[in-house]
Amino acid sequence: MSSRSVAVLGATGSIGRATIDVLERLGSEWRVAAISGHRRLDTLAELARRTSARQVVLSDASAGGDWSECEWPAGVEFSRGPEALVQAATAAEVDTVVAAIVGRAGVESTLAALQAGKRVALANKETLVCAGPVVAELLGKSPTERLAGPAERLAGPASGGRLLPVDSEHSAIFQCLAAGPDNPRRLILTASGGPFRQWSLEQMQAATVAEALEHPTWRMGKKITIDSATMMNKALELIEARWLFGCPAESLEVVVHPQSIIHSMVEFADGSVVAQLSPPDMRLPIQYALTYPQRLPCPSPPLERGKPWELTLEPVDQERFPAIPLGFEVAAKGGTAGAVVNAANEAAVDLFLSGQIRFTDIVPACRAALEHHTFEERPSLSRLLELDRWARAEVGRWSCRA
Ligand code: NAD
Ligand code: MG
Numbered sequence: 001m002s003s004r005s006v007a008v009l010g011a012t013g014s015i016g017r018a019t020i021d022v023l024e025r026l027g028s029e030w031r032v033a034a035i036s037g038h039r040r041l042d043t044l045a046e047l048a049r050r051t052s053a054r055q056v057v058l059s060d061a062s063a064g065g066d067w068s069e070c071e072w073p074a075g076v077e078f079s080r081g082p083e084a085l086v087q088a089a090t091a092a093e094v095d096t097v098v099a100a101i102v103g104r105a106g107v108e109s110t111l112a113a114l115q116a117g118k119r120v121a122l123a124n125k126e127t128l129v130c131a132g133p134v135v136a137e138l139l140g141k142s143p144t145e146r147l148a149g150p151a152e153r154l155a156g157p158a159s160g161g162r163l164l165p166v167d168s169e170h171s172a173i174f175q176c177l178a179a180g181p182d183n184p185r186r187l188i189l190t191a192s193g194g195p196f197r198q199w200s201l202e203q204m205q206a207a208t209v210a211e212a213l214e215h216p217t218w219r220m221g222k223k224i225t226i227d228s229a230t231m232m233n234k235a236l237e238l239i240e241a242r243w244l245f246g247c248p249a250e251s252l253e254v255v256v257h258p259q260s261i262i263h264s265m266v267e268f269a270d271g272s273v274v275a276q277l278s279p280p281d282m283r284l285p286i287q288y289a290l291t292y293p294q295r296l297p298c299p300s301p302p303l304e305r306g307k308p309w310e311l312t313l314e315p316v317d318q319e320r321f322p323a324i325p326l327g328f329e330v331a332a333k334g335g336t337a338g339a340v341v342n343a344a345n346e347a348a349v350d351l352f353l354s355g356q357i358r359f360t361d362i363v364p365a366c367r368a369a370l371e372h373h374t375f376e377e378r379p380s381l382s383r384l385l386e387l388d389r390w391a392r393a394e395v396g397r398w399s400c401r402a
Contacts, residue, residue: 002029003028003029003030003031004029004030004031004095004096004290005031005033005093005094005095005096006019006023006030006031006032006033006034006094006095006096006097006098006290007032007033007034007035007036007055007088007089007091007094007096007097007098007113008020008023008032008034008035008036008051008053008098008100009034009035009036009057009085009088009089009097009098009099009100009101009106009109010036010037010038010098010099010100010101010102010106010123010124011035011036011037011044011047011051011100012035012036012037012038012040012043012044012047013100013101013102013221014219014220014221014282015098015100015123015166015221015282015286016035016037016098016100017047018282018283018286019098019100019121019286019290020032020035020047020050020051021283021299022283022286022287022290022298022299023051023290024051025299026287026290026291026296030290032051032052032053033053033054033055033091033093033094034053034054034055034056034057034088034091034094035047035048035051035053035055035056035057036056036057036058036059036084036085036088036101037057037058037059038058038059038060038063038101038105039058039060039063040063041058041063041065041067041069041070042065042070044056044058044070045070045071045072048072048073048076049071049072049073052073053076054075054076054077055076055077055079055087055088055091056072056076056077056078056079057078057079057080057084057085057087057088058078058079058080058081058084059080059081059082059084059085059101059105060080060081061080061081061082063080082105082108082109085101085108085109086108086109086112088109089109089110089112089113089116089118090112090113090115090116090118094118095118095119096118096119096120096121096290097109097110097113097118097119097120097121098120098121098123098166098286098289098290099113099120099121099122099123099124099127099166100123100124100166101124102124102126102221102223102224103124103126103223103346104126104130104342104343104346104388106124106126106127107124107126107127107130107131107385110122110124110127111127111131111134111135111138111381113161114135114138114139114161114162114163115138115161116161117161118161119161119162119164120161120162120163120164121164121166121286121289121290122163122164122165122166122167122289123166123167123286125167125236125237125240126236126342126346128239128240128243128244128338129236129239129240129243129338129339129341129342130338130339130342130343130384130388131339131381131384132239132240132242132243132334132338133243133334133335133378133379133384134380134381134384135163135243136243136246138161139161139163163244164288164289164290164292165244165285165289166282166285166286166289167237167240167285168263168264168280168282168284168285169189169190169237169241169263169264170237170240170241170244170245170264171263171276171284171285171288171289172190172262172263172264172265172275172276172285173187173189173241173245173264173265173266173276175276175288176264176265176266176274176275176276177245177266179266179268179272179274180266180268180269180272180274183268183269183270184247184251184266184267184268184269185251185267185268185269186251186252186253186266186267187241187245187247187251187252187253187264187265187266188253188254188255188264188265188266188267188273189234189237189238189241189252189253189254189255189264190254190255190256190257190260190262190263190264190265190313191231191233191234191254191255191256191257191316192215192216192217192218192228192256192257192258192260193231193256193257193258193314193316194215194216194228194229194230194231194233195211195212195214195215195216195228195229196211196212196229196320197216197256197258199320200320201319201320201360204320204359204360205358205359205360206358207229207358207359207360209352209353209355212225212226212229212352212359213225213226213229215228215229216258217258217259217260217280218260218280218282222353223346223349226349226352226353226362227345227349229359230321230323230359230362230363231316231321231323231324232323232326232327232345232362232363232366234254234316234323234324234327235323235324235326235327235328235330235341236327236342236345237327238252238254238324238327238328238330238331239327239330239331239338239341241331242331242334248332249328249331249332250332252328252331254316254324254327255313255314255315255316256313256314256315256316257311257312257313257314258312258314259310259311259312260280261277261278261279261280261303261309261311262275262276262277262311262313263275263276263277263278263285264276277303278300278303279300279301279302279303281299281300281301283298283299283300284298284300287300322363322364322367323363323366326341326363326366326367326370329370330370333375334377335375335376335377335378335379336373336374336375336376336379336383336384336387337370337375339379339384339385339387339388339391340369340370340373340387340388340390340391341366341369341370341391342388343369343387343388343389343390343391343392343395344365344366344368344369344370344391344392344394344395345362345366346392347365347391347392347395347396348361348362348365348366348395348398349362351365351395351396351398351399356398356399356400357398357399361398365395365398366395368394369391369394369395372394373387373390373391
C-alpha cells in the first residue's frame, strides 16, 4: 500500500483518540499529518508529541491559553479557529480525513474535505443529518428509490471525495451490502437501547444527568451518550443511513439489541439476512473506513467464543422512545427537516446537561422545532445553517423547565 497521510479532526475526543490508536498500530505507512481539538491546549500538545503531526488546530479561536506554555514537537504549525479546520481538511499533503468532531461544528470541514477530493472516514453523523441534501448533490447522487451498493455508489465519482462510514451501524451495513449490493430489501439498524431501555416513562421524567451518562455497552463522548439514552442517536442514524445509502425511509428498520454485538443487518430480496458481528469497539469500523477495501489485523479484541452467547433482538417501544418515530419522519422528509432536528437536539442536550430541562423534554423540543419551521425540499447550505441557528434559538425557550 502506498503511504497515507491523515488529518484527524476532533482528535482529542473518543473517536479521535481511538483513531490515533488504530493509526499507530497500522504502522509507518500511515502518518498523522494534522490534528484538531476544540479548547484544551495541553491535550492537543500531548497528542502532537505522540503523533508528530505537523499541523495542529485549536478550533475554538476564543479558547484561552498561551500555546508557547505547552511543549510542542519541533516544526509544528499551530493555528486557531474554524477556518483552520477547513485548511487542515483540504491541505495538499492530506489524502484522508477522519471527521470526528461532534455536532454541526463538523459540517464545513467535512464538506470541504469532500470537495477537495479527500477520502473521508465519517464519524460526524451530524454532517449528513444537517447537510444531507448538500452532500448528496456534492457526491453526484440524488437520493433515489434504489438502495446504494457498497463501494462505487457510496464513494461518489472516482476522482472526487469519497465517504466511508465510521458509525458502527453504517459500517456494518456497508460490510453486509458486499453480500448482494443490488438486491437489498431492508437495512436493519441495531440499537443498544441505552441506559433507560427498561425504564418507565415516569422514571425517565426524573432521570438525572449522571444516570443518562451511564451507557451500558459503549464509552463515548457526552453528547452521543445522551443521544443514546433518548434514542435520538438512532433517529440521527436513520437520517444518516437515508443519505449515505440513498435509500427510502420505508426500507429502514430499528431493532433493540442490548449486547451491542450485531452492529446492523441487511435483508436481501430472497429473504436472507446478513449481519456484521464484533465486540463493541469503535477501532474496528474506524480501521475499516481507513483501509477499505483491505481488511487488516485490528486492535479490537475477537469475540469470546469459549462460552455460550446470548444475542437478543427486541422491537423498539416507540411510546417510551418518541425519538424513533421522529427519526423515521425526518428520514422520509429529507430537505430542511434534518438540519432543524439536529440543531434542536444539540441545543436540548446542552440544556439537559446544564440542568435547565428534563430528560423527557429533549425529544418534544425537537419535534416542536420541526413542526414550527417552514419546510424546503432543496435547501442551500447557507439556508440549512440559518435554520440551524433558528432551531437553537427556538429550543432556548424551553429552558428552566427542569
Ligand atoms: P467527543 O465529545 O469525545 O469528541 C468530540 C471532538 O470534537 C473533540 O476533539 C472536541 O475537542 C471536538 N469539538 C467539540 N466541539 C467542537 C466544535 N464546536 N468545533 C470543533 N471541534 C469541536 O465525541 P465522540 O464521542 O468522539 O463523537 C464524535 C463524533 O463521532 C460524533 O458526531 C458522534 O456522533 C460520532 N460517533 C461517535 C461514536 C463513539 O463511540 N464515540 C460512535 C459513532 C459515532
Ligand atoms: Mg452508531
